Amino acid sequence: MTVQEKKLSLILFSGEYDKAMAALILANAAGELDITVNIFFAFWGLCLIRDPERMSLEDKTAFEKMFGLAAPNGPEDLPLSRMNMAGFGKAMLKEMMEDHDTPDLSAFLKGAQKKGVSFFACKLSVDVMGFKLDEFLPGVEIITAKEYLQDSLEADIQLFI
Amino acid sequence: MTVQEKKLSLILFSGEYDKAMAALILANAAGELDITVNIFFAFWGLCLIRDPERMSLEDKTAFEKMFGLAAPNGPEDLPLSRMNMAGFGKAMLKEMMEDHDTPDLSAFLKGAQKKGVSFFACKLSVDVMGFKLDEFLPGVEIITAKEYLQDSLEADIQLFI
Amino acid sequence: MTVQEKKLSLILFSGEYDKAMAALILANAAGELDITVNIFFAFWGLCLIRDPERMSLEDKTAFEKMFGLAAPNGPEDLPLSRMNMAGFGKAMLKEMMEDHDTPDLSAFLKGAQKKGVSFFACKLSVDVMGFKLDEFLPGVEIITAKEYLQDSLEADIQLFI
Numbered sequence: 219m220t221v222q223e224k225k226l227s228l229i230l231f232s233g234e235y236d237k238a239m240a241a242l243i244l245a246n247a248a249g250e251l252d253i254t255v256n257i258f259f260a261f262w263g264l265c266l267i268r269d270p271e272r273m274s275l276e277d278k279t280a281f282e283k284m285f286g287l288a289a290p291n292g293p294e295d296l297p298l299s300r301m302n303m304a305g306f307g308k309a310m311l312k313e314m315m316e317d318h319d320t321p322d323l324s325a326f327l328k329g330a331q332k333k334g335v336s337f338f339a340c341k342l343s344v345d346v347m348g349f350k351l352d353e354f355l356p357g358v359e360i361i362t363a364k365e366y367l368q369d370s371l372e373a374d375i376q377l378f379i
Numbered sequence: 380m381t382v383q384e385k386k387l388s389l390i391l392f393s394g395e396y397d398k399a400m401a402a403l404i405l406a407n408a409a410g411e412l413d414i415t416v417n418i419f420f421a422f423w424g425l426c427l428i429r430d431p432e433r434m435s436l437e438d439k440t441a442f443e444k445m446f447g448l449a450a451p452n453g454p455e456d457l458p459l460s461r462m463n464m465a466g467f468g469k470a471m472l473k474e475m476m477e478d479h480d481t482p483d484l485s486a487f488l489k490g491a492q493k494k495g496v497s498f499f500a501c502k503l504s505v506d507v508m509g510f511k512l513d514e515f516l517p518g519v520e521i522i523t524a525k526e527y528l529q530d531s532l533e534a535d536i537q538l539f540i
Numbered sequence: 541m542t543v544q545e546k547k548l549s550l551i552l553f554s555g556e557y558d559k560a561m562a563a564l565i566l567a568n569a570a571g572e573l574d575i576t577v578n579i580f581f582a583f584w585g586l587c588l589i590r591d592p593e594r595m596s597l598e599d600k601t602a603f604e605k606m607f608g609l610a611a612p613n614g615p616e617d618l619p620l621s622r623m624n625m626a627g628f629g630k631a632m633l634k635e636m637m638e639d640h641d642t643p644d645l646s647a648f649l650k651g652a653q654k655k656g657v658s659f660f661a662c663k664l665s666v667d668v669m670g671f672k673l674d675e676f677l678p679g680v681e682i683i684t685a686k687e688y689l690q691d692s693l694e695a696d697i698q699l700f701i
Binding site for chain 3: 390392393394422423442443445446449450503506507508509525527528529531532534537538539
Binding site: 224226236237239240243244247248250251253299300301310311313314315317318320374375376377378379 | 551553554555582583584601603604606607610611664667668669670684685686688689690692693695698699700
């Protein structure tokens with residue numbers, strides 16, 4: 219089956235380890251099938267593309283600082299959507315993934331970028347949450363909801379995760 | 380790019396402030412691009428279109444009354460999906476939105492209706508939860524899952540939020 | 541309106557009673573409209589298609605056994621995504637559904653299979669969670685994320701639930 223010139227458009231709204239994993243497994247699988255993949259990170263999803271080594275507190279309001287410190291910082295800091303049990307459930311899931319030689323979320327994230335998956339951050343969310351572009355992973359581009367829609371209209375599959 | 384005669388079809392299943400916000404930001408952005416937008420409110424999503432001033436306890440079973448009182452009543456009554464922290468997280472988010480002159484959920488809801496976004500309520504959910512049509516915002520129409528599907532088949536983007 | 545040769549492709553990632561209900565109501569409604577329906581069960585969604593009478597602890601690691609015992613076992617064992625209140629909210633919802641002669645989740649699940657809805661389990665999730673094919677309902681087939689994507693590209697509606 220030829221799947222050339224096909225496009226997958228994902229919104230990653232959730233900031234949970236398992237949901238981010240689902241998005242990135244789809245993105246990587248699509249990349250291997252030569253499907254073009256765009257991920258639009260919005261709200262909690264932005265936590266996934268925060269670079270843990272580039273967090274900044276400069277030029278932020280008190281609320282933005284508090285929020286930046288309280289919200290998960292990078293892929294391995296995200297909780298599970300269910301059975302997180304203060305981190306125990308997540309640790310268990312990660313062990314089980316390792317038993318099956320399944321890469322972790324950071325590896326899937328890097329894999330997606332290597333396969334040419336485009337990462338977009340939602341402008342409104344970035345503004346409201348007080349993030350700065352240089353706090354994100356290299357290669358992330360900030361776009362508006364309108365730009366997402368215009369791009370997504372041309373996709374073959376659109377999912378909200 | 381011409382986006383005339385394009386259609387966005389959203390299911391809003393979630394009853395959380397941030398997810399409802401995501402749906403309405405997309406709906407408003409699409410409306411500004413002259414994309415036709417239909418929102419199908421189901422289950423918890425119905426809480427968003429409850430008119431806080433038109434709640435009724437008449438003709439309801441005991442369970443329906445309890446449910447009607449316990450479930451969020453209107454947009455500003457919805458909790459956050461994460462970091463709600465007994466309402467503190469939500470209050471913080473609303474402050475941060477105000478700092479950036481971002482309208483609140485009620486304003487996005489009114490904006491969507493002004494832009495011609497159609498609001499549909501899921502018949503089965505309405506029946507099970509014991510809501511009455513006149514408890515919803517003016518303009519809401521009740522349709523079945525089948526009617527949603529028939530409409531959604533013609534859409535260019537379908538999302539479940 | 542003719543809806544022949546149309547296709548609905550659902551990912552059921554969530555393991556909650558209300559979200560599974562939403563997926564199966566759509567699947568059943570689509571089946572009645574002669575729309576082809578495929579459901580791809582991933583992560584927590586796999587809990588829905590566990591056969592409560594066929595749980596096995598054989599050939600499993602310690603983590604897989606613990607996980608298998610802790611995770612919901614079959615449709616009626618799933619919690620609500622909101623207002624679950626230690627099972628009280630779910631019991632209330634089920635009472636309210638009964639008042640309106642709405643079938644329960646197990647009935648919707650059987651109805652979907654009777655209408656020819658195809659059930660697929662995500663290979664990676666099955667492997668990581670340590671499930672065996674014979675722990676699932678009869679008729680479930682295990683496929684990869686790539687196979688899901690290739691199938692889903694041909695669908696008219698794709699939703700992530």
